[in-house]
Amino acid sequence: LLALAPESDALRAVETPALVLDHAALEQNIAAMAAFARQAGVALRPHAKTHKSPDIAALQVGAGAGGIACATIAEAEALAAAGIGGLLITTPVLGEVKVARVANLNRIADVTVVVDHIVQVECLRDAIEAGDRTLRVVVDVDVGQARTGVTQVADVLRLVEGLAKIPQLSFAGIQGYAGHAQHILDPAERAAAARAAAATLGAVSEALAKTGRPPPLITGSGTGTHLRDAAGPYTELQPGSYVFMDADYASVLDEAGAAPPFTPSLFVLATVVSVNRPGQVTVDAGTKALATNGPPPRHLIGVGPGASYRFAGDEHGIIAIPAGQESPRLGARLLIGATHCDPTVNLHASYCAVRDGVAMRWPIRGRYGD
């Protein structure tokens, strides 16, 4: 299935280390998730925190996604500049400059933000100017991750009541992200965590309905729990990692023991830069090219079976070659499958996306300090 070869013409002029994207696998993943959501009758707003790429977001919207979720205002601005609508910033935004950026973005783009505290609501209200369109606000609910979100149903009701009094803002729905559930390996345990999160959102939704303010939108979920979450009460799913299907998620099996129906599409292209030690070669991809907070890289293309990668500092990795197996030559190239995709993407300034043998440079946007 894999269309990429490390020594292919398309990659010959690409300098290493490079983040390489198999466009065919990417498109297939995007189509598979879009088809799943369509069949399940649930809206799809894929998360850009994974890819930080207007080009990939455009493919997702082209395949039917109603919009794109963003972790930061910088990601949302980059997507808005590329003409992408239906933006949802999924974490509370604080700070005078950031809130002003949200208000600016609301003047030129279709954006929704989340809050988990009345102070955030007041900051947003104060930033909206006369003549601005109403800013849509979603209330973030803590569904067990204990990171952001309102923790008590009564507090959600109070927050929504507060929102209703502010003409500059409109109550757009509720969000619950069970980040803690996504990577649980045991399918039954993961399903239990996802069910508990869904039950919390269901209870909040019912309580809101009783006050006459049912949530127009119930959004959340991720690649690890999207199968279960399509059953509700979510009206919208926000999966991210499925586009790349990294090794981390590929080991998150469903209750029938099946791997997710997605194909790895993200690799790091590396060059063999030193061959002086028997049984190993050194490549130019280390901890500045591949995220370390995930499983170690396992999937190698361009070396024989049994070869393995280990980190050897910021700029290097060591490929151990089994006894009797031929070592790659100095200057040879190989592809290393990305393991934890979001932080790996965050290390690079661009993708080299390979489609039908042609390499395209796709910028990665919204880096801190940019």
Place this chain on the structure above:
Amino acid sequence: LLALAPESDALRAVETPALVLDHAALEQNIAAMAAFARQAGVALRPHAKTHKSPDIAALQVGAGAGGIACATIAEAEALAAAGIGGLLITTPVLGEVKVARVANLNRIADVTVVVDHIVQVECLRDAIEAGDRTLRVVVDVDVGQARTGVTQVADVLRLVEGLAKIPQLSFAGIQGYAGHAQHILDPAERAAAARAAAATLGAVSEALAKTGRPPPLITGSGTGTHLRDAAGPYTELQPGSYVFMDADYASVLDEAGAAPPFTPSLFVLATVVSVNRPGQVTVDAGTKALATNGPPPRHLIGVGPGASYRFAGDEHGIIAIPAGQESPRLGARLLIGATHCDPTVNLHASYCAVRDGVAMRWPIRGRYGD
């Protein structure tokens, strides 16, 4: 001693998370290492892999450094563009495009490269054009890290002999980087590893002298072993991390049990974005803002004693607040001391350098894919 306060005027308009630099501490560290090298009678070529910053490199050269070491051609190009000379690329460069970039850089800047194999020498030779100045080449020697470098004295002699036959290249010296020794916590064990590395370089140097080609330069070392390495045979030291003195290196004590004479200068500024859970608040700095492959962040400025940080995903961290201690308010800011400085810097596009109450934006250069 610390000049930075998270709620200071200088940082008010800085969006979070931001990589913040205490300019006074930075300058003090740069001056201290320069004074050490001067007193020890050894040349200093600080390593830019740590900071990737033309601004910091200029401060180092201004304090007397003879040049700057770089891990990649992109780092060297960024420094050359800023007018910085004495550039040494400290890892072997492979691949047609990269070698062409080295040849180009040699036309406009003062650059030296390392090799550990005759194939690299031949690639460099072929890239040098008629009329180009001679390219200086240093032979990289494996002093125990088993990553790059020549492993046998006889192979070094052969490589230097091969170099001598190529008029486009000149033999500039030898390099040995004991990366494996830098972070050994036990001072005696670290000194032993450093001594072994120095002995290897000494033996190579003597063997070269016997063939009538003594190395003009013997370069290597790092922040963890610079005290010992000043005793030779190094004629030049390449420390990097001392500029920031991260928590990782601050725990690398000398044989007398003293911490290094450098001050932490690198922090991540974060904002409290959620306060709904008792005993903890959530800040907007997680694994995309702080490197995870080092000790966990410990040094917090802006919260009471006993508060501690833990990672909570790509965009968030949790600050645990001890019982009875007041929690920071929503929107409050704090500074988190960087732990593993090189990979933390690599996550950001710029520094916010604070000098005399004024914040300056200093770009971070040479990111992969840029």
